[in-house]
Amino acid sequence: xxxxxxxxxxxxxxxxxxxxxxxxxxxxxxxxxxxxxxxxxxxxxxxxxxxxxxxxxxxxxxxxxxxxxxxxxxxxxxxxxxxxxxxxxxxxxxxxxxxxxxxxxxxxxxxxxxxxxxxxxxxxxxxxxxxxxxxxxxxxxxxxxxxxxxxxxxxxxxxxxxxxxxxxxxxxxxxxxxx
Numbered sequence: 455x456x457x458x459x460x461x462x463x464x465x466x467x468x469x470x471x472x473x474x475x476x477x478x479x480x481x482x483x484x485x486x487x488x489x490x491x492x493x494x495x496x497x498x499x500x501x502x503x504x505x506x507x508x509x510x511x512x513x514x515x516x517x518x519x520x521x522x523x524x525x526x527x528x529x530x531x532x533x534x535x536x537x538x539x540x541x542x543x544x545x546x547x548x549x550x551x552x553x554x555x556x557x558x559x560x561x562x563x564x565x566x567x568x569x570x571x572x573x574x575x576x577x578x579x580x581x582x583x584x585x586x587x588x589x590x591x592x593x594x595x596x597x598x599x600x601x602x603x604x605x606x607x608x609x610x611x612x613x614x615x616x617x618x619x620x621x622x623x624x625x626x627x628x629x630x631x632x633x
Contacts, residue, residue: 593601
């Protein structure tokens with residue numbers, strides 16, 4: 455009977471020795487684990503202090519980048535409008551230069567024709583050259599007076615109802631008015 459008790463005591467002693475060896479070996483590991491926990495706690499504290507301002511700065515930077523991209527796009531639009539205006543101005547200047555060139559050429563051609571006409575010898579003209587055959591002879595003074603609008607009379611004025619042919623002077627005046 456002594457033997458089972460011996461074995462029980464020996465096994466308890468071996469278990470206690472094993473636990474002590476495990477604990478002695480685990481103490482440095484627990485110390486390192488505690489040191490790592492303190493480092494993690496410091497890291498989390500630093501992150502909790504530094505991360506919100508950093509995130510805010512990143513958000514503000516994103517907004518500023520958006521504003522800058524809007525400004526750049528407006529600048530590009532403005533630059534394209536300026537380029538269009540310059541292009542239109544160049545087209546207008548080109549057209550004006552062409553018009554000036556045509557006008558200058560016309561002036562030189564006109565001056566050249568005038569100089570030729572001025573310096574050429576004039577041929578003797580005949581009377582038949584001056585008046586073409588299809589032209590009417592000039593109007594007389596009386597015909598011109600009749601054609602003027604203020605001298606034209608309507609029929610009621612020509613044939614007056616109260617004028618009689620009794621008076622010779624009146625008859626001659628009326629005759630002259632009808633013409």
